[in-house]
Amino acid sequence: MSTIKTTADAGLAQAGPTEGRLSALKDRLQQLLAFASLLTIVVFFSFASPIFFTYPNITSILFSTVVIGTLAVGTTFVIITGGIDLSIGTGMALCAVMSGVFIVNWGLPLGVGVLCAVLFGGLIGLVNGFNVAFLKLPPFIATLAMMLVAQGLALVISHSAPIYFTSSPGYVKISTGKLIPGLDLPNAVLILLAGCVVSGLVLGKTVLGRYTYSIGSNELATALSGVNVRRWKLVIYTLAGLFIGLAGVLISARLGSAQPATGAGYELQAIAAVVIGGTSLAGGKGSILGTVIGALIISVLNNGLQIMSIEQEWQKVILGLVILVAVYADMVRKKEA
């Protein structure tokens, strides 16, 4: 009916049909800006040091991004729902230990052992998801508790000693092998790449992804729209858990051993990567591409500063400042947009 349209227009018509495309463009631009800062840092180091922009060094940067990147990609889902996962670091150490238990102690076949280790990560996520979605614990508390539990269990199960994968030499190949002949790129990098592509598709193209954003944007409204929020949260935390398991396999394969005492601190680096990548801790907003860029910024900084022989202590100071600047810049951009 045209009468309605005209009355509605009188009061409401201010924005044209370009609104949607404009905001989509703005989002794209934001990622571009994160990418631009990554490029700036790369260019800076390339001029500062002749070793930096060489093929072996680029490969080594990518290789060092793998663990943080894997954790960050998984936890991006959780953070977009407005949650947080503090258990990913020590959870990863526990999964590495479990991988050692499955493969070294129990003698499971390599493939089965790896699968079990990844699924064990899923179990950690499932418990987190249950505590958050069904017991309604705040994510910070639920995963803080899991962080401690995982750290303790890793030490108890391994008797506080590393588990070496010397008996299955194929294990280290998962990280360090080179699947593509002629291309000097470790498998771990390829696995991270595959993980990014898959989770990017899940986040952007599937129902699970849509509900991830929706829950983060307005949880109650999502529930009132008939979406089973509790179940989807469980799924999302479990998915993040699978990435914990994957990271556990990748780090222990890289080292050739499961180190039960490592892991703490990784969660904060992963969260930093997510945040630098433009994902909002308040939920509703973020992307896998952004997270990958965030993770790369962190490892490029670490690598570049190392090459320039800046002490490790200062590297941390600089990383802290970068997080401040990145998030502040993101907020300013949003305000101006």
Add this chain to the structure above:
Amino acid sequence: MSEHAMGGQPMSDYLLEVEDVAKGFPGVQALDGMHLNLRYGEVLAVVGENGAGKSTLMKLLSGIHEPDRGQFRLGGAPYLPTDPRHALAAGVSIIHQEFNLMPHLTVAQNLFIGREPRTAGVLLSERALNRAAAELVDRLGLALDVRALVGNLTVAKQQLVEIAKALAYEPRVLIMDEPTAALNDAEVAALHDLIRRFVTDRTGVIYISHRMEELKAISDRITVIRDGRFVRTLDTALTKMPEVISLMVGRELAADAQPVGVREDREVVLRVSGLATKPLLRDVSFELRGGEILGLAGLMGAGRTEVARAVVGADRRTAGTIELRGCPIAVRNPADAAKHRIGYLSEDRKHLGLLLEQDVAANVALPSLAERFSNYGVVDVAAVRRTAREMVARLGIRTPSERQVTKNLSGGNQQKVVIAKWLVKDCDVLIFDEPTRGIDVGAKAEIYDLLNDLAAAGKSIIMISSELPEVLRMSHRVLVMSEGRVSGVLDAAEATQESVMALATTRHDRTVPTAPEAPK
């Protein structure tokens, strides 16, 4: 959809029946002996003061809670929803009072959340989604871009998205809780057109509202509830609104009093000249006298709230001066404004006006904590409580004690707490932004009395409101805005619905002023 087939032959005279429903929560009997009958093809208004049990009833109907006693029938068949999804599938769509949208998603994504067009079961088909959404929006005759992010839309447009979302389920029963709280008159008219088109002999609407004029315009019958109980159902055509109001509050209210005209004899307390902000305001100037209530009217987006925010320094001014009793003052932020005894009571009471998790005393003392209630940084708790108790008594705040958490108070009483805050601060200029939004009729009258008392005591008041009758009833003068500018100032005597709307629809971008059309 399967419900449509069933709807062909009504099995009962009523589309939706609520029979003797009761629901209690720890410490409160929210509903007890609730009855309600919705006929096919009608708009049934449900009115009651805040706390009368409307929202509990909605929660039962949408399957969020289960009733302790009684039953619902939908089209003659028993209806007991177990969760929101079930209710939607059964054909009951509810538009809740608080906005229930996902701001980070697009309009289309919001419209079809929970039932996105999919391929292969899990993959989303964005193209099909946008097409379906565009069709829906077209069919409803709404001016919405389905690809726009909801968070970027105006409040009025967001409300349209909510309505489109509810209608997307092709419900038999549409329940709307205060759908017009954020709309201006033109938008309300558009909404009512939409409702009339929705109502057929298979469907019905339950319309919850505090605005009496609207009930007259849209409803066929009115069901009044009070204290969780059914009071009476009236035929709208045969009913006078004061009767409805007295049934709601259980007592008669005094007839509306018109305010006296502008008091030229009083001194000018606040003078704003040439105010401008980057996004909207241009050359806004006005004077506010002692003991005066200046109404600020205009359509949504005209810049009423923006004027208030610019005056108290919450938004950056690009031009303009503010004088207090003839002396220019620098107001860079709300703290400066408070220092000069200018208080701003935001329209968004829950987010910007109150510390909901804190008690009444903490809220009342907040603005004056440092200057009145502290000794070398230590808060004088006893003095805070004493003052809060005085305010509770003076403003008639209904609360068990001053230590009650404000979250638990009704909307009207929360608003009184906000007012108390600025009275304790001893403000001379009070800017009320939508002081009665979401407040029931009884409490509204009390707020009006309070404003009149404050003005009589010499305070200067700016009252921003989207409800024209409220502006006309309260204001000594009415300043009408449109498109970020002042369209005109009317004395109480010359301010009518027509004259205000004429000014509110003035367009400033034209060089020659043309006769504005009234939005009817």
